[in-house]
Amino acid sequence: MGLEPKSAGPRSAQSAGFRLRAGHARGAVVGARVAAKQVLELKLEVDLDEPEPGQFVMLWVPGVGEVPMSIADYDGGVLTMYITRRGRVTGYLHDHVREGVRLFVRGPYGRGFSAIERGRALLVGGGTGAAPLHFLAKRLRERGVDCVAALGFRSAEHAILLGEMARLCRVEVATDDGSMGFGGPVHEVAAKLLSEERFDAVYACGPEPMIAAVLELARSKGVPFEASLERYMRCAVGVCGSCVLEPLGLRVCRDGPVFSGEVLSRVEDLGRWWRDADGRLVPLR
Ligand SMILES: Cc1cc2nc3c(=O)[nH]c(=O)nc-3n(C[C@H](O)[C@H](O)[C@H](O)COP(=O)(O)OP(=O)(O)OC[C@H]3O[C@@H](n4cnc5c(N)ncnc54)[C@H](O)[C@@H]3O)c2cc1C
Numbered sequence: 001m002g003l004e005p006k007s008a009g010p011r012s013a014q015s016a017g018f019r020l021r022a023g024h025a026r027g028a029v030v031g032a033r034v035a036a037k038q039v040l041e042l043k044l045e046v047d048l049d050e051p052e053p054g055q056f057v058m059l060w061v062p063g064v065g066e067v068p069m070s071i072a073d074y075d076g077g078v079l080t081m082y083i084t085r086r087g088r089v090t091g092y093l094h095d096h097v098r099e100g101v102r103l104f105v106r107g108p109y110g111r112g113f114s115a116i117e118r119g120r121a122l123l124v125g126g127g128t129g130a131a132p133l134h135f136l137a138k139r140l141r142e143r144g145v146d147c148v149a150a151l152g153f154r155s156a157e158h159a160i161l162l163g164e165m166a167r168l169c170r171v172e173v174a175t176d177d178g179s180m181g182f183g184g185p186v187h188e189v190a191a192k193l194l195s196e197e198r199f200d201a202v203y204a205c206g207p208e209p210m211i212a213a214v215l216e217l218a219r220s221k222g223v224p225f226e227a228s229l230e231r232y233m234r235c236a237v238g239v240c241g242s243c244v245l246e247p248l249g250l251r252v253c254r255d256g257p258v259f260s261g262e263v264l265s266r267v268e269d270l271g272r273w274w275r276d277a278d279g280r281l282v283p284l285r
Pocket of ligand 1 (some may be wrong): 056067087233
């Protein structure tokens with residue numbers, strides 16, 4: 001039931017190596033606005049190899065740190081990201097980054113989604129997991145694929161990308177507190193959609209427990225599934241091992257972040273454990 005994982009391709013692979021040796025590409029912030037509660041929309045003018053939906057970049061703030069970020073869009077040389085405030089680097093970006101500031105990027109990295117060529121797709125996102133799904137929805141629409149997006153947020157105040165997604169697909173919203181759309185977890189919206197409508201592929205990005213739930217739904221309906229995972233990452237090029245999935249030894253940065261349903265169903269720690277900054281296995285919240 002897998003969709004073939006899409007390789008970054010020889011051109012990207014070569015240039016990823018080049019970028020690693022040559023350092024980061026320099027970008028100028030051309031947009032920084034609060035998109036939702038605790039979420040910054042950052043637009044960076046930067047020269048990158050054309051990314052695939054589902055790939056990510058490493059965003060570096062000199063003197064502060066470097067973090068992996070999904071690509072919500074790359075259009076006309078402008079990279080769009082949606083950044084939740086978490087700790088040191090994301091907090092700095094929220095508090096200090098304004099138009100004109102210079103930031104640095106390496107990538108794009110990893111294996112993206114394999115967008116189907118025709119038919120109907122269900123996209124299930126939680127929080128900033130909506131970001132790579134927006135880029136994917138653009139690709140699917142270009143191919144004439146009919147999309148439905150089920151997007152879950154903590155509350156209406158936390159919702160992002162609703163207008164942008166509505167231009168590309170039908171959107172169903174879920175919020176934990178019921179302040180917008182369905183009141184409850186987004187996988188319950190996905191369950192209803194999958195029981196009432198026919199889909200040729202299901203794509204997901206968001207908290208791992210949500211991904212695990214949607215994987216089970218897709219499996220029970222026999223629909224091909226892919227999901228993008230977020231793990232603690234340091235090098236992003238497959239060397240440090242901090243993002244390894246047990247027991248397969250797959251690295252989220254290099255072998256993912258997008259994995260097929262077949263692979264994910266063999267990941268024992270999916271939705272349960274991950275490695276922290278010190279490499280310790282800790283339960284996922
Ligand atoms: C492939 C990939 C794509 C991502 N895309 C996005 C995105 O589009 N938008 C977005 O807001 N975030 C995204 N993340 C998560 C983002 O990289 C982390 O939130 C960020 O690294 C935290 O850095 P910090 O210095 O602010 O926090 P830190 O000070 O390092 O940590 C603060 C807290 O955040 C937790 N944390 C650290 N790294 C991660 C992580 N990778 N995932 C989840 N929790 C983490 C820590 O355990 C700690 O509790 C992505 C992660 C990956 C691996």
